[in-house]
Amino acid sequence: MTTLNPVAVGPTDETTDRPSRRRRSDLAVLLHQIRYEQLSFWRNPQAMIFTFVFPIAFIAIIGAVFGGGEASDFFYGRTGMQYYTATIAAVSVLGACYGQLAIALAARRQTGVLKRLHATPLPAWIYFAGLLAHCLMVSVIDVVLVVSVGALYDAPVPADWASVGVTLLLGSVCYCALGAAVASLVSNSEAAPAVVQFVQFPLVFISGSYFPIHSDTLNTLAGLLPVKPFNDALLSAFTTGDGLHWKQHGILLAWGVLGTLIAVRRFRWDPRPE
Amino acid sequence: MSALVVDGLRKRYRDHEAVAGIGFTVEQGEIVALLGPNGAGKTTTLEILEGFRSRDAGRVEVLGRDPGDRAEQRWLRERVGLVLQDIAVEPHLRVRETVARSAGYYPAPRDVDEVVELVGLAEKRDAKVKDLSGGQKRRLDLALGVIGDPKLLFLDEPTTGFDPTARRGAWEVVRSLRDLGTTVVLTTHYMDEAQALADQIVVLNAGRVVAQGTPETIGGRDTARTRIRFARPDGVAPEELPVVPTEIDETNVTLEVDDATEALHRLTGWALARGTSLHRLAVEQPTLEDVYLSLTGDAAGRPEAAPTSRRQRRRNRRAA
Known part of the structure; x- marks a missing residue:
């Protein structure tokens, strides 16, 4: 160990801050945060591989089962691969944004990582913006991977990329907000994966992600919950490309706002409740 | 400020x-x-x-x-x-x-x-x-x-x-x-x-x-009474000592005094005149740990614990 040199500008005086203690712009701090959030993700090979291998394996299995099938009423006039390429892409976005974020936040709180961060001047919104950027990045990679593997089984590439982009952005923001909300409501990290699954599994089931649902009651109900609107918007953006989907996007946005409100009011950085 | x-x-x-x-x-x-x-x-x-x-x-x-x-x-x-x-x-x-x-x-x-x-x-x-x-x-x-x-x-x-x-x-x-x-x-x-x-x-x-x-x-560490300790010389009755001990048993004598100079002078003068050695003679101010333990109430039951554990720790540190 050595002794410490004064910082170049010298010790602060009591009344005024030295000229260099001026804040960096929020944008500079945000880019810094995104960079290091990415660095810690790519430095963890296990987490990285599972994040990307899961959707690939899933769509490959679906392809082996439904590849080369004809369009049918069961898949609303689409082929099985057309249908599943969209819903599996949607499930992987849900997993990357909602599930993984909720579990990661709960674990980081439990281990004290969040408290350490909270002890620095990093504004909370920049921390969450960095996480959102990360989840968006993973979502885009997941969608590209699913579409690419789907193409090997003759699923056509998406018809309307602009609509896919808007839907993806809204879906990611909504699911990240819900992930942060769930992390705010569970108090310990061991419970987080169970709570995440408890919400996600039935939701994915009734939203037609694994097989098309032909019950009007169920479809009306699921249409108001956060998963089916995303599935539907992505499905038509992938296949028919009939412009924007105001209703679905509106519902996603509403859930996103609800999740954000819960997170803002209830999020804790400290592992021990007061 | x-x-x-x-x-x-x-x-x-x-x-x-x-x-x-x-x-x-x-x-x-x-x-x-x-x-x-x-x-x-x-x-x-x-x-x-x-x-x-x-x-x-x-x-x-x-x-x-x-x-x-x-x-x-x-x-x-x-x-x-x-x-x-x-x-x-x-x-x-x-x-x-x-x-x-x-x-x-x-x-x-x-x-x-x-x-x-x-x-x-x-x-x-x-x-x-x-x-x-x-x-x-x-x-x-x-x-x-x-x-x-x-x-x-x-x-x-x-x-x-x-x-x-x-x-x-x-x-x-x-x-x-x-x-x-x-x-x-x-x-x-x-x-x-x-x-x-x-x-x-x-x-x-x-x-x-x-x-x-x-x-x-x-x-009050600086104004506290000084503690003097030494091994009890063989065959010396408490009354024979030139000072009044605070504590005495078969092996040890402890006294707490306000004026250490005077007490030590009397003690060592008596020992020299008698041809006796005062083994393990020690003069101690209360350590920070003594003061801390008495302030926080832990010292009551075991007044000797503090110096012992302190020496013990120092010994451990040397071994490490």
């Missing part, structure tokens, strides 16, 4: 009053040690000063601002460094990256490599955090506490789990920070740490300040 002002601070958890009216002041550039048994209110007090917990009553000023005011939070975080106990960093980043990451959050950080070197992690700069030992992780915490070039630094048991060399190193870091004008508030269970570092000591017990002062004078 004082770096820290605490006045009438109170905090209650349900039916338990963790902090029951604490007050003390810390001047800029001072090192202050908060001592007290577990549950005395040290951590709660620190967490209120750090802005992690709300308070029920009292006035708190950190660098002239109120840590309970959310609007002040960012300003304070830019100027206050924290080394806490229940914290961690991302396990997969490297040491230097971890420090560089935190540096980016501050308006005027210290040089990253200088700080890594400062805490003795230069050789580990490219190691992943998850591969560090417990003591090395604590040193990384210290690096993260000082990277923002704080005016005020809170250290919650900063050297717990350090080996003796690392502890001395950490003390050097704390002293050099103080020499640059940084105010340091630390908690510790090591009396030698408080003795070596602190300009001022505040002893807490059951949520209250029970004593406050310099390490030399706290609890």
Whole structure:
């Protein structure tokens, strides 16, 4: 160990801050945060591989089962691969944004990582913006991977990329907000994966992600919950490309706002409740 | 302006009053040690000063601002460094990256490599955090506490789990920070740490300040009675001694006196005249640990425990 040199500008005086203690712009701090959030993700090979291998394996299995099938009423006039390429892409976005974020936040709180961060001047919104950027990045990679593997089984590439982009952005923001909300409501990290699954599994089931649902009651109900609107918007953006989907996007946005409100009011950085 | 002002601070958890009216002041550039048994209110007090917990009553000023005011939070975080106990960093980043990451959050950080070197992690700069030992992780915490070039630094048991060399190193870091004008508030269970570092000591017990002062004078250490001890010479009855012992058994004699010079003169004069040796003759002022234990009520049942454990520790340290 050595002794410490004064910082170049010298010790602060009591009344005024030295000229260099001026804040960096929020944008500079945000880019810094995104960079290091990415660095810690790519430095963890296990987490990285599972994040990307899961959707690939899933769509490959679906392809082996439904590849080369004809369009049918069961898949609303689409082929099985057309249908599943969209819903599996949607499930992987849900997993990357909602599930993984909720579990990661709960674990980081439990281990004290969040408290350490909270002890620095990093504004909370920049921390969450960095996480959102990360989840968006993973979502885009997941969608590209699913579409690419789907193409090997003759699923056509998406018809309307602009609509896919808007839907993806809204879906990611909504699911990240819900992930942060769930992390705010569970108090310990061991419970987080169970709570995440408890919400996600039935939701994915009734939203037609694994097989098309032909019950009007169920479809009306699921249409108001956060998963089916995303599935539907992505499905038509992938296949028919009939412009924007105001209703679905509106519902996603509403859930996103609800999740954000819960997170803002209830999020804790400290592992021990007061 | 004082770096820290605490006045009438109170905090209650349900039916338990963790902090029951604490007050003390810390001047800029001072090192202050908060001592007290577990549950005395040290951590709660620190967490209120750090802005992690709300308070029920009292006035708190950190660098002239109120840590309970959310609007002040960012300003304070830019100027206050924290080394806490229940914290961690991302396990997969490297040491230097971890420090560089935190540096980016501050308006005027210290040089990253200088700080890594400062805490003795230069050789580990490219190691992943998850591969560090417990003591090395604590040193990384210290690096993260000082990277923002704080005016005020809170250290919650900063050297717990350090080996003796690392502890001395950490003390050097704390002293050099103080020499640059940084105010340091630390908690510790090591009396030698408080003795070596602190300009001022505040002893807490059951949520209250029970004593406050310099390490030399706290609890009347400087005016306390001197203790003289020696092995009881063979075949000497208590009445034969030229002094009145406070305690005497088959093997040892202990006396506590106001004027050690006079007592020693009489004792050694008597021994020389008699041709007797006073084996293991020792003259002791109460140690900081003696004072601490009597202040916090732990000493009552075992008055001899303090010096023994202190010697024991010193012996262990030499062996290590």
